[in-house]
Amino acid sequence: MIITDMIMFPMIKSASAQIVKSRTTLIINEAVFNVLESEEYDYKDMINLEKNDEGRVIALTTKTQTMNTLKSRVMTEIYTRMQAYSEDEILLPFGNIFNTSFLLGKGPDIKISMTQFGECNCDYRNVFESCGINQTNHRVMLDIKMTVSIIMPLRCVKERIATSICIADTVIVGEVPQAFTNVQNYSASDEGATVADEVVDFGAHNYIN
Secondary structure (H helix, E strand, O other): OHHHHHHHHHHHHHHHHHHHHHHHHHHHHHHHHHHHHHHOOOHHHHEEEEEOOOOOEEEEEEOHHHHHHHHHHHHHHHHHHHHHHHOOOEEEEHHHHHOOOOOOOOOOEEEEEEEEEEEEEEEEEEEEEEOOOOEEEEEEEEEEEEEEEEEEOOEEEEEEEEEEEEEEEEEEEOOOOOOEEEEEOOOOOOOOOOOOOEEEEEOHHHHOO
8 A cells, every 4th residue: 555655646746736737827827817908007007118319218117116016916816816716626537647648538536626825926027138130129027936735635735836927028129230240159069160150240340440
């Protein structure tokens, strides 16, 4: 009995964790989208673009009060939805724990459930990516982390859930440079490659004395 438990429990735990992670991520996504839709948040509500006299963007500032309100409402929505889902049982077919398509969906069901454990941590971060020589893609990401208790027959384990959701996205267009140099780098494993193996100038040589 003990040997059987030692062998079977890790398999049941792994299969249960996959289902719970998938369902929890879905709950988080639904909570975030519901808050964004109901409050009609958009990029300009979260980020203030500071421009110079020529209309060029020179700085970005986060609207802290709006972002803190958004985070608070998202955490409340997640908690409410998790409480509702905690009352439902999740049925895990016994064959699923063997991770083989032949037994998938077969066998008696193992009843498991989940509930939120502790607080839900929510924070935002800015991501900047180049989209060309004069364009930058700016995204505001909401990073959400929480711990979920997975309740199985005679056992209870905790699983850490972490996911990131884009809540705002825009492309900032800057001034087109008069000169541009593209330096192509190669990895050390490329035969005959140097640190800067290829340099392509677009007018830059005209500005070199």
